[in-house]
Amino acid sequence: MKLEEFQAKKLFREHGIPAPDGVMVTSAADGKTAALALGCPVVVKAQVKTGGRGKAGGVKLARTPDEAFSAADSILGMDIKGFRVERLLIDPAVPIAAEYYVGITIDRKRKIPVMMVSASGGMDIEKVAAETPEKIHFQPVHPERGLRFFEAKKLAFRLFSDSREVMAAASIMVKLWKCFNDLDATLAEINPLARLEDGSITALDAKIVLDDNALYRHPGMEELRLPTPSEKKELGAKSHGLSYVQLEGEIGCMVNGAGLAMATMDVIKHLGGTPANFLDIGGSSNPEKVVHAMELLVSDSNVKAIFINVFGGITRCDDVANGLVQALSGIDLEVPMVVRLTGTNEEEGIRILAGHGITALKDMTRGAAEAIRLAREGSVGR
Amino acid sequence: MKLEEFQAKKLFREHGIPAPDGVMVTSAADGKTAALALGCPVVVKAQVKTGGRGKAGGVKLARTPDEAFSAADSILGMDIKGFRVERLLIDPAVPIAAEYYVGITIDRKRKIPVMMVSASGGMDIEKVAAETPEKIHFQPVHPERGLRFFEAKKLAFRLFSDSREVMAAASIMVKLWKCFNDLDATLAEINPLARLEDGSITALDAKIVLDDNALYRHPGMEELRLPTPSEKKELGAKSHGLSYVQLEGEIGCMVNGAGLAMATMDVIKHLGGTPANFLDIGGSSNPEKVVHAMELLVSDSNVKAIFINVFGGITRCDDVANGLVQALSGIDLEVPMVVRLTGTNEEEGIRILAGHGITALKDMTRGAAEAIRLAREGSVGR
């Protein structure tokens, strides 16, 4: 679960990390009021869960409340990489002397968190990593011991020379670790961490991604969820035990298992088709799940054909077939559908489906090819 | 720093450990009011920092508010092993089915905390350890990892058989570890941990000793200090950089260094004298410290002679002698005093003291013997 900047900054401040105490607004008028209250100049910042908003014009300096109004007015409703701007953060503007990067994430290879710092702040850190990897300094963090002050100090001496700045930065790093650990985050990032002209160190941007699997330990965090329209659809699917990601293609897919679902999308693409979605219905043959999954697929107007790809494992194909039949009986389908069914008891399963007029194949690649063909023809497959 | 039961119980409850929510009172009238508010029966418990108060009559069951009044009245002011009862805890009385012991302390040998549990609850655990050590179960606790639930569960299965009771007890153990760790305690103990007749598990007594060295991390805890008169004297000494413990003997000792101070007391005892105190003035020759130390010694009416035992190390004996002279010049001493000075530049030091009429010896055992002799004679040694 990605938090927005204004939410992440609040959590930072609660953990003792200095960050401008701005105001989140959803209208230009409120933006002006906030600018008046904070005192100008202010920075007007689009709250979107994507990078590169600065280049897209989503961040503006305002020297007067009126400028704040017009900046807010122009940014609200903007589309940044597919994200519509609905919220702004009005932050007091501060005089920046230099910008740094500080972040923590999970090092999958070493299986532990790692803190990364760089003097190349304010830039896309993945770009820094790709182009000048020597400019990023790493410190693995033992998950039980946490980031020790001496480790933070070593990193801070890579970025700063003044000992007060070193100590301030090291202290922020330790607090960032605590924030990351306390919240069960998978990413906690300050970019840029700024040295201001007065020598103080402060977090000018804030990014936190929480571990969805650990949200049960942080019930309050669920309230911070501000889903975009596509996230809403995914969350709705999740509430029915479905894992769904909408894409832009024509072939709606319904698959049991995440790996197999990716393989299904891949084979569609490999054969020249375009998958409309990722959709994993999990291991069960529960008809209710299939109904919800079908509703997701038909609600996507891009979908020209549906490909159901099921591998019967512990759950037998005949049971799966019965489940599918039951689920599909209540649905009035307007696009063609191809079912592929294989695994334990596949012959019996295919026979059951055929008995209800549902074409079922045993081969995944052929099934995908058939779905693509039907989508192109626009004909009905059952 | 030892907390009293009512303080420790409050901290337990804050950490989610079930414990009766009683009322601390300092008068019999308040005891009756508390009994009325809590509902009878209640237990009236002396709050003293020593064990064995039950046997001493410091714990009484009261079935009515009037009984609570008379119980409180009889316990207040009682002397229990040298501790005068000034506070009582009025706890709701609960129906006990069985009593257990659960505690955490530091295992010096393994250098980590260890949790100890026993089905022999309500008894002095050191007695259990001495007489039936097989009845105590131990679980070392890794200080970074903490007590894991599976470890607590293993211990709990040693005490309980019903799985709900096991889970409740294991959860209490994990919370007791957290309490111990969060507060930087050196001891956290529930004795007894009671299984009530309804099957619930609750802490009927509570003992917490905090690490004095870690109090700087817990500024709020200092307010919980309720020193006894002798502790007050020790704390006063500490505020002057002195480490002082009052005893019952006749020879007041002033020594630089804790080990040497113990050796000094021992040699006095070895020679048939009785040390009046432990007093370590530390490594410095600071005259102010000596003045404060001297004040402590003379304020003790048992003291019949003073033995100052100084080893000059990095600090030279001549400096120490000058410090002593300066300090003693402002003091009108009514008991005899023996100074022993040795180490770096000892001859010069002894000469300086002699110049001011102070007898100084080089030998510790002879100095102690001289002090004992003077104490017996009641004569003045300078």
Next chain:
Amino acid sequence: MSILIDEKTRVMVQGLGRDGSFHARQMKDYGTSVVAGVHPGRGGSVFEGIPVFDTADEAVGKTGAQCSVLFVPAPFASDAILESANAGVGLVVAVTEGIPVLDMSRVAQELDELDTRLVGPNCPGLISPGKSKVGIMPGNIFSRGPIGVISRSGTLTYEVVNQLSLAGYGQSTAIGMGGDPIVGMKYNDYLVHFERDAETELVVIVGEIGGTDEQDAAAFIGQHVTKPVVGYIVGRSAPPGKRMGHAGAIISGADSTAEAKVNVLREHGIPVADTVEQIVDLVAAGLGG
């Protein structure tokens, strides 16, 4: 031969809830030597002929269990893994999905100090066909033979194995290593065993987007594996930044795309299939060469 488990491996089942009970029975039916169940509060009882204990310590002490398969709910799973590991179990198979990543990080650090290997979490387990099955794989689609299989996914493993079995290529051992960002053993850990295993002639590795385990495997194979290896990577059509079902399947950098992985594998001389069907062809070619 086979790797990690065989008919002699003494297995205990941690967590006898709905799934644990079902799969304990399935494993037993498959022929797995299930010697104990662990379920706090049910110690002393017997489930389907299997003695049940309150703690892993007792189960190990009384039955000599060497391997534990976990069906414990996510909030308690990391504690259960550590319980087994500290009780002396040499191999823990964690089926449980949804364990917080920091929990797994703590587990991984501690397992490093113990003599315990971990398969999963969020995995279907592993099977040495005809000998032992530890996990939730459908035993009937597997057949005994010379192919080692290591996969990050569940149903996709079944799909791949099913096609191999139908084509006559049985498996020595097939492993679902788990779809989470932090899992216990990875490709390389299994490859060491497959390389040593006399029955295994070829290894299929089924990868997906996220992380760089496949790249690590490619480098490792180049240096340490003499047996032929065939690769298959899914997620070529996945958009960046989106989690594709598996918590570990998210494209978070250029290295973690399917293309990057396919390329690195091929650069190391490992043939990579474009579709599941192609895996069979590449296996045939690999065994032929």
Next chain:
Amino acid sequence: MSILIDEKTRVMVQGLGRDGSFHARQMKDYGTSVVAGVHPGRGGSVFEGIPVFDTADEAVGKTGAQCSVLFVPAPFASDAILESANAGVGLVVAVTEGIPVLDMSRVAQELDELDTRLVGPNCPGLISPGKSKVGIMPGNIFSRGPIGVISRSGTLTYEVVNQLSLAGYGQSTAIGMGGDPIVGMKYNDYLVHFERDAETELVVIVGEIGGTDEQDAAAFIGQHVTKPVVGYIVGRSAPPGKRMGHAGAIISGADSTAEAKVNVLREHGIPVADTVEQIVDLVAAGLGG
């Protein structure tokens, strides 16, 4: 010979505050090879001819320091110990008093995993007379000779050593192991070294109330030490439950009394002195026998 430190040991000083600066100079004057200072923010400067670095890593990297002596205030001391240990320092001497016991417990666990030994905390350090002094001991009272000294106390060590020196019994190495409940090396760890050290002919152990280290030493000596050992235990007159200056000097059970310790030592054939003066007699007897 001597143990742990000699004239070749490269020493760095962590924390150049008032005490650190004073003792850095004292150690240098004594002849200790002080090669570096570590004080964050003072990197690049020079103190009394000693180069100063911001971090232990740099100091070790640039000077090859093998031993660090710590004058860092208690709240930061455990971090500083771990900094040195993780930088590869083999011996850390922590003079600092008042470190919280749980901090030391965490340090002790981590040092177990590293190749670093710890003397202290809350200790005067150690000295190999005529060769090297690491800590705050007054160098002038020590003299070179065949006696090893291990003590839990500071001034009492000086007292004992002074008497030994005056009686003509010099020291190979004298160690104040520290007066806290948790310290790094204990009697047994030092005894292993003294037993192996050719220069050492007899070891004096100076103990006190609290803990059971002296009992452990008695058992260890019985099994592993062939050289004569002389004991001295203080705190016979200390009341139970009271902290006698040292955080570790508190009688918390029957085992931790001075009597118990004296008895166990004697049961293992180790002569125990009643007064400091007696130590010299027992040493004379020990060397004579």
